[in-house]
Amino acid sequence: MAYFKIIDKGNGVNRLFIGGVHGKEGLSTIKALQEIRDDDVTRGKLVIHNCDESPYLSTLDPLYYQSDVGKEVLYLIDYYKPTFYVEAHCYKEKNFSNLTSPHRMNKAGVPPLIELDKGVLIGSASPSIRTNVFRKEDVCITLEMPCNPNSDSLNVYLELLRVFAASTSRDELENKIKEIYPRQLETAIKYAKEFFGNYPPF
Numbered sequence: 468m469a470y471f472k473i474i475d476k477g478n479g480v481n482r483l484f485i486g487g488v489h490g491k492e493g494l495s496t497i498k499a500l501q502e503i504r505d506d507d508v509t510r511g512k513l514v515i516h517n518c519d520e521s522p523y524l525s526t527l528d529p530l531y532y533q534s535d536v537g538k539e540v541l542y543l544i545d546y547y548k549p550t551f552y553v554e555a556h557c558y559k560e561k562n563f564s565n566l567t568s569p570h571r572m573n574k575a576g577v578p579p580l581i582e583l584d585k586g587v588l589i590g591s592a593s594p595s596i597r598t599n600v601f602r603k604e605d606v607c608i609t610l611e612m613p614c615n616p617n618s619d620s621l622n623v624y625l626e627l628l629r630v631f632a633a634s635t636s637r638d639e640l641e642n643k644i645k646e647i648y649p650r651q652l653e654t655a656i657k658y659a660k661e662f663f664g665n666y667p668p669f
C-alpha cells in the first residue's frame with residue numbers, strides 16, 4: 468500500500484522511515500506510518516515511504532537489493548541520505564522464536580532481534596546496507612511488530628517511531644531509548660560489539 472509523506476522542519480537531521488519492503492508487510496506498517504504527524508518532528512526532516520506489495524525476499528538475501536523494491540529502497544537512502552533510518556517490518560507470530568533466538572547468529576548469520584515490549588522487536592538493518600551504504604555514525608534499525616498488530620503492539624511500535632521523529636541527534640535518541648528500554652539497549656550494545664566490532668548499537 469503506497470504512502471509517501473515528507474515533514475520538513477528546516478535544518479537538522481534527515482530521517483527516513485520505510486515500511487513494507489517485502490511481501491504484504493505494507494498492509495500492516497502503513498497503520499503505524501500514517502499516524503506520524505507533523506508535530507512529531509521537532510527539527511530537521513522526516514521522509515516516510517510505505518512500499519506497495521512485492522514478492523517476498525528476505526532483506527538478508529543478497530538478491531534482495533537487486534529486486535525492484537530493493538533498488539527502490541537503495542534509491543531512497545541514496546537520495547535522502549538519512550542519519551536516522553528505520554526499516555518498518557512485521558512478522559508472522561510463528562516466526563517470533565526464530566527472530567529472537569539466541570541461535571539466530573548460527574542459523575541466519577545475524578544477531579537475534581531484541582524484544583522491546585508487546586512483541587515489538589528491534590535490531591540492526593541488514594548488514595549489507597548497514598556497512599556498505601550507511602556511515603558508521605548513522606542510526607540504522609529494523610523495527611518489527613506482529614503483522615495485523617493489536618493496539619498494544621501498534622502503540623509500542625508507534626511510540627518508538629515517534630522517538631526517532633523527535634530526536635535530533637544520536638545521543639538524544641540513545642538517551643531516550645535508554646530511559647524507556649534500558650535492558651534492551653544494553654543488549655543491543657553487546658550484539659553490536661560482537662557483530663560489527665566497534666559499531667554503535669544501531
Ligand SMILES: [Zn+2]
Pocket residue numbers: 489492556557
Ligand atoms: Zn520484513
